[in-house]
Amino acid sequence: MTATARFIGSEIYRGSSYGAWHPLRVPRVSTVMDLARALGWLPPDVYLRSPRARPAALHGFHTPEYVAALIAAEATQQVGPEIRARHHLGTPANPVFAEMFRRPATGAGGALLAGELLRHGGRLHLPGGGTHHGLPDRANGFCYLNDPVLAIGSLRAHGARRIAYVDIDAHHCDGVEAGFAHDPDTLIVSTHEENRWPRTGAVEDEGAGQVFNLPLPSGAGDDVMALARDRVILPAVAMFRPDAIVLQCGADALLEDPQSRLAMSGHAHLGVLRALLPLAPRFLLLGGGGYNPWSVGRLWTAAWGVLSGREIPDHLPVPAQAVLRGLEWHKQRRAVSPPENWLTTLLDPPRPGEIPDVFRDRVATLEARLLAWV
Structure with missing residues (x-):
């Protein structure tokens, strides 16, 4: 195990839900915590309970x-039309629910704590983080607060001058880009499905020259992500020479996820993680999207294994299988029956996939920008 790897979690995610109909009704962080403990990967000395951010810290x-x-809105469990229109609270995407402040404030508190804990280097996993759509004055895309932005600010407050933010979620990190697109000391690299909400992040968008957006074609598999990793993500981060890296590891790019049309296996995400780890002394791994409870729980547990120096097993032991067998997921009022590999492994076989010429052209466009950047 990597001695400096720590895990920030919270019990607030167990049983907390956006509502029975919402995509975020599924257990995610609690599954990662339970799986990691069942594997012996989360001893008490590496687990930290996330604090809840105070309101002033969110400002x-x-x-x-x-x-x-x-x-x-949390206190009264209702919003009026003016608040709904101004702050986008109480909408179908951002509903009123019991923990609608406390839950995101816990992720934000973990992000703020991460900057402090990484002052002298190290690795941290915050699976409850990654809410990259939140905007200064409103909720956006299931995200009430923007913990990646707060994490970057905390890292900078605790000594990291140059910060690379890499986002491999299926959806573009519009909130993070809004916060740092014109900051020369923050690099933003995002891969995301083309023509997918929020429909931002075009390859032509440059911000102040520190933003590299790479839309992925629908159906993209592991080979598309490997090309993006080797020819855009890694060169950009290496040229930037960051003091800290924040990786948003959304699981919605996996084939089994219902909220995208990408077709990756977890090998794509772990390949990016492994390649980035040596490039900065401070490393913060966040969660993000992910709406199939089995696929998101398995991926983020495997990512924690990589971050903490564990060997990913080919076959899960019985206690870990029991965690996965205990999950339930209903789609259109019908219970999903998971295939056996969702219950017995952390990783499915690689899914190579074709690399369309149009995607190669986008990669070449960004490579040209990188050459000019140098």
């Missing part, structure tokens, strides 16, 4: 008016 990115509205 580093979010407006006081928005934070107050979010707190009030």
